[in-house]
Amino acid sequence: MSSHHPASAADGLRLQSVVDAHASLPGALLPMLHAIQDEFGHVPDQAVPVIARSLNLSRAEVHGVITFYHHFRSHAPGRHVVQVCRAEACQAVGAVALEAHAKKCLGIDFHETTADGAVTLEAVYCLGNCAVGPSLRIDDDIVGRVTPARFDEIIAELRAEVTA
Structure with a gap:
């Protein structure tokens, strides 16, 4: 999986290939968006007009679906994606505190x-x-069983991979 914007001709061909492979499916938009994100790591802005043309939708309709579903990213993600479970079972055993710690530790939302x-x-x-x-x-x-201290260890390990 590549995490750069499809700016090159080869990336444009990869994008068109993914779009073409999904265009004839019933309800093609969501499967197409998933496939593009799987291929590029995100749904790049350059994909919106290609998708819209392929499915005879407006760019605004395509953009609206991308922004409605939090799963879809319009920008390349970091080298690692860390997801914090916010479901009730995890909240009951400390996920709210873990979420606050993660945001503070990383300095992001x-x-x-x-x-x-x-x-x-x-x-x-x-x-x-x-x-x-x-x-x-x-x-x-x-x-599982991630405490704030374990979170700090995990993040340190992820960051060490880059400098190793």
Whole structure:
């Protein structure tokens, strides 16, 4: 998965290929947006007119769907995406405090990326790890029983990967 904007001709071809592969599906917009984000790490601004043309929608309609669903990012994420579970089971065992700690520790809010580009922080509603909350998803890995101290260790590990 590439995390840059599709600015090159090759990226434009990749984008068009993803759009074409999904254009004939019933309700094609959401599957198309998921596929684009899977391919590029986000739904770049350059994709909006391509999608709109393909599905005979206005750019505003496409943009509206992208911004309505918090899952879709319009900018490349940090090197790591950290999601804090906000479902009730996790909240009952400390997720509210963990969320506040995460925002303070990283100096960002949900849907933002740290200045060093290391971490994008997002909220998620249930990771299916309810018995061992509070839980995080770090990229594709789910971690349970995350305390503020464990959060600090995880972030230190993620940042160390860059300098190693």
